[in-house]
Amino acid sequence: MLPFLLWVGQLLLFAVGVSTDELLTALQNTDDCSSCLDFLATLKTVALSGNDPFIIAFTQLCIQLDVADPDVCTGLVAREGPILAHDLRSIGTTGQTARRLCDALMGQCVSKAVNPFIVPLPKSAPTQPDVLRSKGRPPLRVVHLSDVHIDRMYTVGAEANCTKPICCRDFSTQRPTVPAGPNGNAQCDSPISLADSMLAEIERIGPDFSIFTGDVVEHDTWLVTRPEATDALVSFNEEMARALSAPVFPSLGNHDSAPDNAFARTTSHTTNNSNWVYDTESIGWERWIGPNAASQVKHISGSYSVQVPGLKLRTVAVNTQMWYKQNYWLYDSDIPQPDPNGILAFMVKALQAAEDAGDPVWIIGHIPLGKEDTLPDQSNYYDQILQRYKNTITGQFFGHSHKDQFEIAYSNYSEQTAANAVGLGWIAPALTPTSGNPAFKVYDVDPDTFEIMDAKVYFTNISDPEFQIAPTWELYYSARDTYGPLVGLPPSAPLSPAFWHNLTEVFAVNDTAFQLFNTFITRGADVGACSGACVNSTICDMRAFRSQDNCDTPAQGLDLRRRSSVRATGVSKDSAECEGFGLASILSGAF
Ligand SMILES: *[C@@H]1O[C@H](CO)[C@@H](O)[C@H](O)[C@H]1NC(C)=O
Ligand SMILES: *[C@@H]1O[C@H](CO)[C@@H](O)[C@H](O)[C@H]1NC(C)=O
Numbered sequence: 001m002l003p004f005l006l007w008v009g010q011l012l013l014f015a016v017g018v019s020t021d022e023l024l025t026a027l028q029n030t031d032d033c034s035s036c037l038d039f040l041a042t043l044k045t046v047a048l049s050g051n052d053p054f055i056i057a058f059t060q061l062c063i064q065l066d067v068a069d070p071d072v073c074t075g076l077v078a079r080e081g082p083i084l085a086h087d088l089r090s091i092g093t094t095g096q097t098a099r100r101l102c103d104a105l106m107g108q109c110v111s112k113a114v115n116p117f118i119v120p121l122p123k124s125a126p127t128q129p130d131v132l133r134s135k136g137r138p139p140l141r142v143v144h145l146s147d148v149h150i151d152r153m154y155t156v157g158a159e160a161n162c163t164k165p166i167c168c169r170d171f172s173t174q175r176p177t178v179p180a181g182p183n184g185n186a187q188c189d190s191p192i193s194l195a196d197s198m199l200a201e202i203e204r205i206g207p208d209f210s211i212f213t214g215d216v217v218e219h220d221t222w223l224v225t226r227p228e229a230t231d232a233l234v235s236f237n238e239e240m241a242r243a244l245s246a247p248v249f250p251s252l253g254n255h256d257s258a259p260d261n262a263f264a265r266t267t268s269h270t271t272n273n274s275n276w277v278y279d280t281e282s283i284g285w286e287r288w289i290g291p292n293a294a295s296q297v298k299h300i301s302g303s304y305s306v307q308v309p310g311l312k313l314r315t316v317a318v319n320t321q322m323w324y325k326q327n328y329w330l331y332d333s334d335i336p337q338p339d340p341n342g343i344l345a346f347m348v349k350a351l352q353a354a355e356d357a358g359d360p361v362w363i364i365g366h367i368p369l370g371k372e373d374t375l376p377d378q379s380n381y382y383d384q385i386l387q388r389y390k391n392t393i394t395g396q397f398f399g400h401s402h403k404d405q406f407e408i409a410y411s412n413y414s415e416q417t418a419a420n421a422v423g424l425g426w427i428a429p430a431l432t433p434t435s436g437n438p439a440f441k442v443y444d445v446d447p448d449t450f451e452i453m454d455a456k457v458y459f460t461n462i463s464d465p466e467f468q469i470a471p472t473w474e475l476y477y478s479a480r481d482t483y484g485p486l487v488g489l490p491p492s493a494p495l496s497p498a499f500w501h502n503l504t505e506v507f508a509v510n511d512t513a514f515q516l517f518n519t520f521i522t523r524g525a526d527v528g529a530c531s532g533a534c535v536n537s538t539i540c541d542m543r544a545f546r547s548q549d550n551c552d553t554p555a556q557g558l559d560l561r562r563r564s565s566v567r568a569t570g571v572s573k574d575s576a577e578c579e580g581f582g583l584a585s586i587l588s589g590a591f
């Protein structure tokens, strides 16, 4: 099948006047912004002749560069290639959008410059904001789970040490060298048994409610279909509903679509849209969020705002994929799109309504705003909203990185002090064992201020011999107990943005404390070494709620890491493992 396809591909490309060798040479000569734009121009020539030659050419590049198995190349490009071809046909090859594509695909033309845009706000901040006061009542308990990535085709006994982006499936008829155990493997996404085990533990802990920050579908980016993704979303909603007696407030992740990362703009000049995802989750989430919010999910690209039953708290869930660098649907216009699908405008509306009612808000989303994989524009615009509604927003919760992390927002990012710390993004660890031990967070929450009094991470140790018999979950650490004494946190004070800022100052001078954090990132498995410049950039990233402020400078090294992330490992420090194996993995394989 494949040699024939390649042969057809050569013919098609010949007809377009571009040979695979030419493409390969252009790609391999890409070492700066202008050569990247030249490469896009060559690719555009192919795209203009149709999706088929484009897919074949791209697949050949992938195979010749040996960045993945041929079937992985073929499946991935067939899924994601048409979006890129559509982009190239829709835009010029020298403008800002082309440069941003170079950034997203190849780490070239990287710029953190923001297109100036003032987010429209209905009212200015009240001069005398309502201040919520703690009455010292016993805390609520809230569970934060994320990135479950359940592989419903996980096969016990299948090869766990394969050459695909994820293993533990019947990819080969050969006798496995490392047979997959019943409950999971670091090379594979979560089996259902592991997810069930976590849900049972959450129910045992007995939260008042849970928040789920997305990514249900596994990393089979080269195989995923709409029916498979739909089934994954429906099934996990049902599993959560069966296992958990308290409500769940979910949000969509970048893998909760097919192809993954693909959430179209409603104004794109195509018939394609992601309504099937929003329709599926509108139905699946209604049991927890009610009919009004379910209708918002359907009409506001998966976003919603709802009162938590019985509490003076609203959750506002946002589709962060509309701001995601690897959502290739965002690159099909040369005109800047400040608010794709109106998610930012929806946030403003929901926050204004909450402020008017005197209700605090928790924001729930998948992708934290401060990393290099959020577009600097939308990250900056989101931050404008945060600055305006900082008295209303008492918590912001994300996942995506698979890591136990946090990001601090400041009223002035040039003056990063405890006094200027105005917001915090809490980032939950993942269930999937591909990036460290499976884990989730439990927050103690003041029921009057909805501030976080403690954040406890629970985990299961996949290296423990008992794990394959039955995963046992245990408290890994309490942030209050571990970090509180390091900054002299008073007993009744919350884990506020100022607390976390002060902790970063401790991390900068106390390497023992920093190394503890570094170990916690992956829950003690595959801990990445971090010293010197790595410590500085990690602390810089803790202080970056906007992506324009982080210290992730994608240099040549990023490309190499992306290549190795074909097999995502826990030690990888960049965002590639969140993306899964994608188009950028192919192009960066050339270096
Ligand atoms: C949009 O959908 C049409 C019809 O399903 C499909 O043929 C086309 O390839 C899609 N376009 C992209 C860019 O995915
Ligand atoms: C997995 O496969 C690689 C490459 O084939 C090999 O080097 C490695 O030793 C294997 N690991 C295990 C645990 O068998």
Ligand SMILES: *[C@@H]1O[C@H](CO)[C@@H](O)[C@H](O)[C@H]1NC(C)=O
Residues within 6 Å of the ligand: 412, 413, 414, 415
């Ligand atoms: C922000 O901090 C910088 C550096 O201290 C200072 O120069 C600037 O005036 C501050 N901006 C505002 C708006 O306070």
Ligand SMILES: *[C@@H]1O[C@H](CO)[C@@H](O)[C@H](O)[C@H]1NC(C)=O
Residues within 6 Å of the ligand: 418, 487, 488, 489, 493, 496, 498, 499, 502
């Ligand atoms: C942070 O540190 C500053 C300066 O040492 C101190 O005034 C402030 O109380 C601390 N804040 C918290 C929440 O620990």
Ligand SMILES: *[C@@H]1O[C@H](CO)[C@@H](O)[C@H](O)[C@H]1NC(C)=O
Residues within 6 Å of the ligand: 486, 510, 511, 512, 513, 516
């Ligand atoms: C540094 O951090 C460690 C680990 O948390 C702690 O035990 C130690 O007391 C800290 N050192 C100082 C000087 O605060």
Ligand SMILES: *[C@@H]1O[C@H](CO)[C@@H](O)[C@H](O)[C@H]1NC(C)=O
Residues within 6 Å of the ligand: 461, 462, 463, 464, 465, 523, 524, 525
């Ligand atoms: C997990 O279990 C292994 C094997 O028993 C042990 O070496 C390791 O320290 C454990 N990890 C954690 C974080 O407890």
Ligand SMILES: *[C@@H]1O[C@H](CO)[C@@H](O)[C@H](O)[C@H]1NC(C)=O
Residues within 6 Å of the ligand: 532, 533, 534, 536
């Ligand atoms: C880390 O930051 C400190 C303080 O900002 C600086 O003195 C030091 O040189 C930096 N170290 C590295 C390796 O960049």
